[in-house]
Amino acid sequence: MPEPVSEQTISVEINGETYEQEVEARKLLVHFIRDVVDLTGTHVGCDTGNCGACTVLMDGKTIKSCMLLAIQADGATITTVEGLAAGGELTPLQRAFSASHALQCGYCTPGMLLSAAYLLEQNPHPSEEEIRRGIQGNICRCTGYVNIVEAIKSVAEGGGA
Amino acid sequence: MLLREVEYARPETIDEAVRLLSSREDARALAGGQSLVNVMKIRVAAPELVVDLNRIEELRGISAAADGSLVLGAMVTYDELIRSDAVRAARPILGEVALTIADVQVRNRGTVGGNLCVNDPTNHLPPLMATTGATMTIRSLEAERTVSSDEFFLGVYLTAVTPGEMLTRVTVPALAPGESDGWASVTLGKDGTGIVNVAATVAAGQARIAIGCVSAVPVVVEAEADEVSVRKAVADADLDPPSDVHASADFRRHLAQVLAWRAVGQALERTGA
Known part of the structure; x- marks a missing residue:
């Protein structure tokens, strides 16, 4: 024992x-x-x-x-x-967060990125509803989530996180 | 540093775990940690010893008993319930309801055993255990016993699992032909804490209904599976739910009737009745 x-x-x-x-x-x-x-x-x-x-x-x-x-x-x-950014190169998901202005203060962003990466790994082509459910455990008080959802969607459509 | 000093042990068998749990008066089993770690942070709980159940293989896994019942190890996570083909075939309501618990991260860690043993009155699984006729198997140093949900849920945060014991598995009967389950709840935000939760199982026109969030333990009522009978049965239960900032006792009583009929209605739709 x-x-x-x-x-x-x-x-x-x-x-x-x-x-x-x-x-x-x-x-x-x-x-x-x-x-x-x-x-x-x-x-x-x-x-x-x-x-x-x-x-x-x-x-x-x-x-x-x-x-x-x-x-x-x-x-x-x-x-x-x-x-996520092995070798200093941002992942497509990280680039999408930047391009879609999916962060303001950035406090939630690390957790949000990992939840989004996990979602896309489990489900490469999520619907908007699935994206919203996928990041349900991550609270953002700046963005109202719209641009975060857009960023994740753009990667899902572009293929690969 | 937030937690009080604590000792930690990581057994690999149920036998070792019950020995550790019996070794101290203030030993607590640590399952997914989605409740216990939080109450340790605010020092509502400050056990001397936590016994981590996460490496006990015997507590993992979902299997079928000879009679088709689902046997859920106490350490089966919500995520495993949701993904399980065996659950989908035998008792799909379990996975459907698990999918509405909290969020992805909590579902990745939170366990069946933890949900039941915490017995927070707003937890999702206790009412389902009551309607599905599940049994809980508890191990102590000396013996193993299996109890019904009536015997298992004793009070707020209180179950039949006494110090030195642990829940090892839950056995849920498979749906019988013509039998079906339903669930309805009103929550704080989508998939938030329940204001009222209701589980229902319908067979041969009879409904067994279990109402959560209105008492220390699930309130079970039986009724014919029609709206008037269901509402009357819930009204006759003389519920005495708490009032809080989210809902008055009156509103909870009202919700209990509405949701009981919705849960029964969902079950009826599935029988095709």
């Missing part, structure tokens, strides 16, 4: 790089990503699991990283917004 621990060394692959760090059991994944790994693109918005600013991909699925303990992510593969 595994002994309860209050801290443990975890190994997590984030954006292709493996991080081995000792973490306290109480540390949230989002704080691990921001404060330990120093990838500050993942934001803390509401801290109550509602806003989706802390969304990352874990083992290929979107999750809100404020609702997972870092210690639970031991062995996991994570993609944050910094991992």
